[in-house]
Ligand SMILES: Nc1ncnc2c1ncn2[C@@H]1O[C@H](COP(=O)(O)OP(=O)(O)OP(=O)(O)O)[C@@H](O)[C@H]1O
């Protein structure tokens with residue numbers, strides 16, 4: 001069994017003390033008296049044992065006092081609070097404190113990394129918001145200046161510019177609403193109102209709602225036969241409607257404008273449904289695919305389409321699905337199309 005630090009030091013100390021005593025005894029007796037080995041043989045074990053126990057006790061107390069300060073500094077009130085696994089494996093106080101401090105420093109390192117990431121993320125987030133707001137604000141400024149510079153009296157210009165101004169204001173309102181929504185979802189303020197509803201009927205309703213927009217983009221939306229009328233889900237219906245609208249909206253915006261087909265299907269998946277929204281659009285480059293759920297993220301391909309999105313839709317969708325403790329994933333091939341799949345609890 002390995003010795004603890006205090007026992008180790010006590011042992012060395014006892015050996016040295018006994019040795020010193022023996023040498024002094026021998027010198028004294030050789031100088032002044034006739035040397036008698038018997039008392040020496042009796043005293044040696046006594047001194048050894050005495051020195052060992054006293055040293056062990058003192059060192060043990062000393063080390064414990066010092067360790068207390070270390071434990072307090074790293075936030076553990078008592079050495080006894082050290083993780084039990086460590087105590088079982090190691091008998092040496094110093095070895096335990098070594099492991100505890102090491103673990104503590106690793107935790108701190110991780111915390112610092114997380115804080116750094118958060119700080120970088122905040123900077124990026126603020127940059128993105130101001131960037132997204134700048135475009136409509138500068139547009140409005142441009143339209144108003146043109147109107148003030150005489151455009152107001154020009155019948156051809158004034159109405160058109162006012163309509164454009166309204167569009168930019170709507171863009172800003174939509175952005176602020178999306179930000180509010182994300183803030184709510186992240187702070188956990190949003191309470192889901194779960195209910196049992198017919199998934200087929202809800203999807204049909206959303207398709208009817210989006211059909212016009214799809215037609216304007218030369219796109220049709222098809223409800224696949226795998227989604228049958230008996231499918232009932234348990235979830236927050238309003239939120240799931242929002243999810244399906246967002247996914248269809250993307251499938252239209254980034255769809256195939258020469259003849260887009262959006263297919264919505266649904267499969268039984270253990271105790272869940274797997275709902276899929278598939279398009280035959282521009283697709284997402286493989287290197288960008290893992291980022292599409294990030295706030296404000298937009299691929300270069302979609303930016304070039306000038307659809308006016310802010311990159312918040314999928315972040316909201318992911319929040320909603322995860323709030324239901326379900327999952328969402330994406331498969332895509334550039335130039336061929338994209339499929340978003342999410343799960344829902346069966347009722
Ligand atoms: N069906 C899709 N096909 C191709 N790319 C997509 C598709 N859906 C999303 N993306 C990519 O993911 C990005 C993020 O999508 P998201 O819905 O979050 O934002 P957005 O549509 O650009 O803006 P918003 O939804 O806030 O109006 C899109 O800009 C686009 O680059």
Ligand SMILES: [Mg+2]
Nearest residue numbers: 250309313314
């Ligand atoms: Mg979107």
